[in-house]
Each structure stands twice: as C-alpha cells, then as structure tokens.
Amino acid sequence: MSSAPDLHATNRLIRKLESIASLSEAERQAIESLPVRIHKLNVRQDIVRDGDKPSHCCLIIDGWACRYKLLSQGKRQILSFHVPGDILDLQSLHVPTMDHSVGTLTKATVAFIPHESLRELTAHHSGIAAIFWRDTLIDAGIFREWLVSMGRRSAFEHVAHLFCELYLKLQAVGLAGNYRCPLPVTQADLADALGLTPVHINRVLQEMRGKTLITLRSSTLVIEAWNELLRVSEFDPTYLQLEKRATG
C-alpha cells in the first residue's frame, strides 16, 4: 500500500500539536499534505520492536498504545501511554535504533509517516521542527514525573497522579471533558506502567471508589472529585506544557 495524504490522520496530529503550540496556516497545510499509510492493528500488537531501525514514524489515529521494555520471564515495564494524535516514535527520526518497543494496548488505527517526508517537512518549516522538538521535550518532562511517582509516591498517590495526567492530555486533544475520559487499559497494564502489582492497582481503585474520588465503568474513568485527586497526588500540570490550561 502506498502513502497518501489522509485528512483524518493529519488532523489528529494537528490537534495534538496545537495542544502544545501554535501552528500557522502554512504549517497546517504542510502537515495536511504529509503522505501516510494507514494500518488497522489488533490489541497488544507490536508496532516497532527494541533494536528495530524504522524508516517511518507512527502516528496514532484511534486507540491507545504504549512504549515498553521487556525483561526476562515476561516482566514488562510500560514507559508511557499514548493516545490519538501522539507520534509514538518521533525520536526514530534522529536516533535510528529503537531502544524500546512500541505496541498497541487496544485495537488501533495508526498512520505511518515516512522519515523522508518528515525530514522534508522539518527542513522547510523550522517552526514545525521546533514543535516536534518541544513535543519530545515534553515527553521527557512526563518521564521525569513518572520517575518521581515511581520512586517517591505511594501507590494511591501514583494512580491519582496518572489519572490527572491522562485526563488533561486527553482533554487537550478533545477526547475528554466534564471530568470523564476513556481508560481502555487493563489493571495489568496499569500495574506494568506504575511498577505496582495488579493486586495493588485493584486495592487502590477500590479505595478511590470508596472515597468517591472516581468511578470506573466500561473503560470510562469519571473523576468525581478533581480537586481532591489533584491534592492527594500533588499534581502540578506545568510539565504537560499545555497551551490551553484545562478547567474541567
């Protein structure tokens, strides 16, 4: 299948980039004309593996994905969650060999964008190159927050912090609102992301429900007490560097 422009795909990307920066009309048009190759993927399907040298970047259009590392005996550490609009492996444009894997967590539709096209885009539009750089820097900021949570937050605070982060990220790209957002991941996925066990995740979720902080049903997270969730996790959204700060 050859690559061709796809407005639905590139609009996802534009929405994401506009959540962290401003785009000019010319920049928007340049992104819209990027050639992409659309793929429909199953749940838990690898997109790029540790050690691969991809020749394209992967944009999520629908569904969720993650970056992860595998250890022996099937031990998995999820490094980040990714939602529609995210480019999962933007760093592969400049760092050729993958040092981790990328895979879906749900059924997903993704768009592969050739490196060559992205290089051309950034060579002609320095503003877009700067926004891509900003995006990877924000990613690094998110990794720092995850590290703080992993090392210094209790299980309860850690889960609360993740929920605040996911809600704001999804809200910024128009996929959440009214303190409601999709959460299509399993307790085992959450455990692998937070360095906890599924048992601890289940206990924390029970406790959060008991305190009426959240409800979680049919893969939808409803935050019943936003301010309390912010307070317990000492959540400061600065690191997400969102253009329009969320209010609800």
Place this chain on the structure above:
Amino acid sequence: MTLRLQPVQVATGSYDVDGQLVFADGFLTAVLVKLSGYHDDMAGMWFLEAGFGWVDTPTRPTFADLDAAQTWIEERLTCAA
C-alpha cells in the same frame, strides 16, 4: 530448609486480611495474604504481600494455593544459598 506457616491478620488497608507468616528455618521470610472476593478472577489466590531478603521482588507474584507459594519461596531461597 523447613518452611513453617503461621496464620495472621494483616492490615493491608483492604478486604485482604487473612494471611500467613512464612518462616524458613525459624526466620520470617514472607507474608502471604489471601485475596478477597473483590479481586474477581484472582479471588482466593495467595499474594506475596511482603518478602524479605531473597524473597523480596518488585513484581510480587500471586499463587493458586499455599503449596505453590511455598514452592516458589523455597526456590528463591535455594537459588540464594
């Protein structure tokens, strides 16, 4: 090596309160907790609530029964010896 179990109530802050202290040659080496009905498909299984020394691991496993848990603990201690 001889393992000995001793029933105990554990304050996990959840409904999982029935536990067993596990002693290896007289030394406390692990605390196992039976998972309550709130854990759906894991209910009734035994969770390594705490492990000491070589039994400590960040990816704490869950076991189908106490025999499986003791076998795993023995293996960890034997590898360390």
